[in-house]
Amino acid sequence: MSVTHPAGFRAGGVAAGLKSSGGLDLALVVNDGPSSASASVFTANRCIANPVIWSKEVVKDGVVRAVVLNSGGANCYTGPDGFQTTHAVAEQVAQGLGIGAGDVVVCSTGLIGLTNPRENLLAGVDSVLPRLDADGGEDAAHAIMTTDHVSKQVVVEGATNTGGSWSIGGMAKGAGMLAPQLATMLVVLTTDADVDAATCDHALRTATRVTFDRLDSDGCMSTNDTVTLLASGASGAKPSFEEFSGALVRACSELAMQLLADAEGSDHEIAITTVNAASEDDAVAVGRSVARSNLFKAAVFGKDPNWGRVLASIGTTDAAFDPGDLDVAMNGVWVCRASTPAEDPALVDLSDRRVTVTIDLKAGDALATVWTNDLTHAYVHENSAYSS
Amino acid sequence: MSVTHPAGFRAGGVAAGLKSSGGLDLALVVNDGPSSASASVFTANRCIANPVIWSKEVVKDGVVRAVVLNSGGANCYTGPDGFQTTHAVAEQVAQGLGIGAGDVVVCSTGLIGLTNPRENLLAGVDSVLPRLDADGGEDAAHAIMTTDHVSKQVVVEGATNTGGSWSIGGMAKGAGMLAPQLATMLVVLTTDADVDAATCDHALRTATRVTFDRLDSDGCMSTNDTVTLLASGASGAKPSFEEFSGALVRACSELAMQLLADAEGSDHEIAITTVNAASEDDAVAVGRSVARSNLFKAAVFGKDPNWGRVLASIGTTDAAFDPGDLDVAMNGVWVCRASTPAEDPALVDLSDRRVTVTIDLKAGDALATVWTNDLTHAYVHENSAYSS
Numbered sequence: 001m002s003v004t005h006p007a008g009f010r011a012g013g014v015a016a017g018l019k020s021s022g023g024l025d026l027a028l029v030v031n032d033g034p035s036s037a038s039a040s041v042f043t044a045n046r047c048i049a050n051p052v053i054w055s056k057e058v059v060k061d062g063v064v065r066a067v068v069l070n071s072g073g074a075n076c077y078t079g080p081d082g083f084q085t086t087h088a089v090a091e092q093v094a095q096g097l098g099i100g101a102g103d104v105v106v107c108s109t110g111l112i113g114l115t116n117p118r119e120n121l122l123a124g125v126d127s128v129l130p131r132l133d134a135d136g137g138e139d140a141a142h143a144i145m146t147t148d149h150v151s152k153q154v155v156v157e158g159a160t161n162t163g164g165s166w167s168i169g170g171m172a173k174g175a176g177m178l179a180p181q182l183a184t185m186l187v188v189l190t191t192d193a194d195v196d197a198a199t200c201d202h203a204l205r206t207a208t209r210v211t212f213d214r215l216d217s218d219g220c221m222s223t224n225d226t227v228t229l230l231a232s233g234a235s236g237a238k239p240s241f242e243e244f245s246g247a248l249v250r251a252c253s254e255l256a257m258q259l260l261a262d263a264e265g266s267d268h269e270i271a272i273t274t275v276n277a278a279s280e281d282d283a284v285a286v287g288r289s290v291a292r293s294n295l296f297k298a299a300v301f302g303k304d305p306n307w308g309r310v311l312a313s314i315g316t317t318d319a320a321f322d323p324g325d326l327d328v329a330m331n332g333v334w335v336c337r338a339s340t341p342a343e344d345p346a347l348v349d350l351s352d353r354r355v356t357v358t359i360d361l362k363a364g365d366a367l368a369t370v371w372t373n374d375l376t377h378a379y380v381h382e383n384s385a386y387s388s
Numbered sequence: 389m390s391v392t393h394p395a396g397f398r399a400g401g402v403a404a405g406l407k408s409s410g411g412l413d414l415a416l417v418v419n420d421g422p423s424s425a426s427a428s429v430f431t432a433n434r435c436i437a438n439p440v441i442w443s444k445e446v447v448k449d450g451v452v453r454a455v456v457l458n459s460g461g462a463n464c465y466t467g468p469d470g471f472q473t474t475h476a477v478a479e480q481v482a483q484g485l486g487i488g489a490g491d492v493v494v495c496s497t498g499l500i501g502l503t504n505p506r507e508n509l510l511a512g513v514d515s516v517l518p519r520l521d522a523d524g525g526e527d528a529a530h531a532i533m534t535t536d537h538v539s540k541q542v543v544v545e546g547a548t549n550t551g552g553s554w555s556i557g558g559m560a561k562g563a564g565m566l567a568p569q570l571a572t573m574l575v576v577l578t579t580d581a582d583v584d585a586a587t588c589d590h591a592l593r594t595a596t597r598v599t600f601d602r603l604d605s606d607g608c609m610s611t612n613d614t615v616t617l618l619a620s621g622a623s624g625a626k627p628s629f630e631e632f633s634g635a636l637v638r639a640c641s642e643l644a645m646q647l648l649a650d651a652e653g654s655d656h657e658i659a660i661t662t663v664n665a666a667s668e669d670d671a672v673a674v675g676r677s678v679a680r681s682n683l684f685k686a687a688v689f690g691k692d693p694n695w696g697r698v699l700a701s702i703g704t705t706d707a708a709f710d711p712g713d714l715d716v717a718m719n720g721v722w723v724c725r726a727s728t729p730a731e732d733p734a735l736v737d738l739s740d741r742r743v744t745v746t747i748d749l750k751a752g753d754a755l756a757t758v759w760t761n762d763l764t765h766a767y768v769h770e771n772s773a774y775s776s
Contacts, residue, residue, distance in 0.1 A: 044704075045700060045703040045704060046702075046703040046704075046705075046711050047699045047700060047702060047703030047711045047714070047727070048703070048711070076696065077696055077699055077724070077727050077728055077729070078728060078729075079726070079727070079728035111696075112696035112697075112699075112700070113695065113696040113724075113729050114729075218682045218683065219680065219681075219682065220681055220682060220683045220697075220700065220701075221700065221703070221704050222700070223696075223699075223700050223703065292607065293607075293608055294606045294607065294608060294682065294763075294767075294771070295606065295608045295771055298767070298768050298771035298772045299771065299772060301768065301772045302771075302772025302773050304772065304773075307501065308464065308465055308499075308500035308501040308611075309500075309608075311435045311465055311500075311611075312433060312435060312500070312608065312609065312610070312611050313608075314434075314435060315433040315434040315435030315436070315609070315611065316432075316433055316434075316609050317434075323434050323435045323436070326435070336465070336501075338467070339435070339465050339467070340465055340466060340467035341465070341466075341501055341502075375682075375768055375771075375772075376768060377765050377768050377769070379682075379686070379768075380686050380689065380763055380764060380765050380767075380768055381765070383682070383683055383686035383687065383690075383763075384686045384687060384689045384690025384692065384763075385690050385692075
């Protein structure tokens, strides 16, 4: 499972004393090559954490040999001293592996505004280096958990027409734009396919655009989100872009659904699909507006198929549609036709965790799905009591 | 108090059987002139209720002689039949007063997607007409309450340099962009100043821009919001624009603060003031982004001065600022300087209902305040159990 499934990767996870629980809190993933092609995407937030400031520089040349990740502290809004901590961790990893610090991505997650203890991080790096193993993915996936209830891992086997097998592995933590508790989404993806950095970049942006970017649990954007793809080329297989990109979308989609299922405090996973939109952008804008309606999300928590709140959210967008001719279905029941009541809302059973909302804009042939969670007492509780 | 304080107005409120409680649920405010100058602003939502569709046409000529309002049903997403109900109510009022239906603004509030019983509304109009009184403002203010705990009323006395006294009265219900439960904000303002329709319009837009438009309790935009200003000219006093506009800002500000104080489920009123912004738009954008952060709002509910969530929200805007040089104070304690921890957050006492957040963007000399409420268990409860 996880990031060590593809050939050419070692990983490990140790307890560095960052988490008060004493659990695993530092992970290292190393690409042993022969290739070290890479691509990354980061949070769009302008106020970003020190590891993101560092890693954005590291990834520019398309070469990454290692990713070091810690939970127990986000190293965000901690100033120049915090940046030096990130730098020191990268140097420690580089020294241990005999590589350059400029090839080491650093990711941190946990509370923001608190300084990470540098000595713990450096000792953790020393401790994880001798434990790096081709079966270490499981430990690494556990070491990046914060408030996650389960670790998130994925493996997708690649099929290449021209022969040769390859695979993609991945691990994720937290919630990203799902963001309960502003928990950062950290994702490391690995592959032994022989793909260059430009292919990695194109495929990664294609995949995140339709997966992680369409998770919107509470509209809050993290300061630390990082998704990094490492390609070792160790399988020798050279998939086409379509083959590789398709597999990467499946891997990211699977991890995104695991994040959605584990979103803290959530009772429901809500898939909002907007159909017959004039453009994909319109469909995403409409879906996102509904996903960000506290009123609608609270209604789903209360098992109330309140389609009026869906229409009220749609009306705040500038997507193309006729306000008098919108159709809305919940769990397949068309409770609203032509912006007026249609089938009986009592037919909508919201007792299951999974809920679908379908919005027909009647304005074109584009569609998109945005995923969110409901707004629950547990969400308020966990986010009102987090740092105190 | 209220809308009948200025000379030239009568009002009344009756129980028309729209509310299951049997309480007052239909109000009528009549301008007896001599002038019937008027101005209105409506929700920016594109999916609007039938009374808003009707009233937008009515107000176009700047002449309004009566406003009829009902609670107990929003008449929203109810199709052509719902529009005919609104039209019939306006006609009934017009017939009773001997005026044209095209001079009657109609406002409705309550659940959306449900048809209002037309016969109750028409009987209610017949019942309120003989009760219209120059002391009827109090009843009218009560008849438009839905989930409001108290009625909202205001009187501002006008001082005119050139002599002559005049005043502004007002009543409000609900929550507008505050929108707990998508409760509509309905506001009727009256004045006996002699001001023409163009002056009314300019003054009303000036006032709502810095008051009601900067309330943002939960980011949800109602389908029925209506603010109407009626000027009778009965005092004969002709204030300057500055005099009238200043008084109208005070009246709207007072009503807005009453709405904020009564926002359902709220434990805190949060005033977010952004200073040293490059523009007022930037200051509003930054304030609104913080006001819409569920994470920040839940933290305030938990009495947690979580300034990291403030910075993370600021970072989602495109306002002018240096992400590494932001200052944030909560209740006057500068917990963040230059985007790093400063004064001890433990010094911030969040036990009081009123909370101030000050954000220094260091990018100019503009400022603005946005008001919001915290995100509480009660908010989730009330909005998950509303229509069921």
